[in-house]
């Protein structure tokens with residue numbers, strides 16, 4: 485089997501991982517091949533769980549089958565002990581002849597070190613710089629290469645483009661099936677952001693529900709530029725992170741002074757280790773993110789039903805990249821091509 489075919493099989497395995505389960509860990513796939521036969525396949529299934537290489541190894545008929553085999557893996561085996569033992573160290577003892585890697589790990593704690601450890605053990609290692617891992621893990625790459633979170637915008641609107649029926653009141657737009665999809669989206673992110681008007685009117689919980697989680701709930705964030713929430717009871721803002729330009733309000737616990745607008749908020753969330761954020765409206769805040777080019781991806785859920793009147797949603801100045809039908813809702817996914825192109829241009833050269 486040629487190396488690109490082996491890596492393709494590993495990428496197909498990686499794509500089986502569900503982003504709401506792997507959370508801030510990358511989706512990685514691994515295949516063990518000997519004498520042109522695929523002996524075992526594995527992928528990283530959930531945050532905190534076994535890595536792809538280990539899952540493939542455990543699917544072998546016997547541990548000795550790995551001797552003289554080639555391991556194909558979409559992302560460089562990790563070099564540091566974290567929630568599980570360092571894969572590069574464990575793999576050294578399997579008796580593999582070769583390891584073929586799709587891409588180096590963008591995380592500086594592992595970048596190049598996994599390869600070094602394997603080579604030091606006398607294993608032949610090749611890095612082919614394929615794009616699968618990057619395509620499968622946009623937030624992981626964005627965070628480790630740019631030190632800023634990946635930003636996904638999300639809004640639900642009626643068939644005729646309203647986000648609520650009456651200004652100042654909450655309206656239910658989507659049905660339970662589409663709502664479950666939203667909860668799955670939430671489960672992928674380190675933080676969820678809303679604007680202060682949405683916080684006051686909708687009083688959203690912003691938690692992940694109806695999805696089994698092996699990781700923590702996302703951090704809840706509200707952007708309250710003027711500080712209208714300053715006099716809310718402390719209990720109501722417990723566990724929320726608030727960003728405001730109101731210096732007095734910013735004296736309170738968990739309230740951060742916004743001194744550099746929305747880019748400053750995103751940079752601060754990056755410093756707090758947030759790998760990806762979801763902005764769930766309202767439309768005013770979303771327009772500000774769009775205008776500032778502070779977004780990577782946008783999901784618009786358009787229900788089949790109409791609202792007679794209300795608060796207008798948003799219209800994106802580009803065609804959707806993907807359209808999916810979810811029961812009585814159409815989900816359109818837009819990718820910010822401008823940002824994607826910039827990221828591609830700023831990629832670090834491969835060093836192996």
Ligand SMILES: NC(=O)c1ccc[n+]([C@@H]2O[C@H](COP(=O)([O-])OP(=O)(O)OC[C@H]3O[C@@H](n4cnc5c(N)ncnc54)[C@H](OP(=O)(O)O)[C@@H]3O)[C@@H](O)[C@H]2O)c1
Nearest residue numbers: 639640647648679680681682709710765766767768769772
């Ligand atoms: N259907 C849906 O998916 C959905 C989702 C969410 C909300 N909603 C509905 O949308 C309505 C509320 O939305 P809305 O558009 O009125 O308000 P909003 O977006 O929830 O809140 C606006 C907030 O964003 C801040 N902001 C705006 N631009 C900013 C910028 N450039 N930099 C920093 N902060 C900025 C505002 O600051 P200031 O303090 O300076 O004003 C304000 O705090 C409600 O009816 C709600 O039910 C619907």
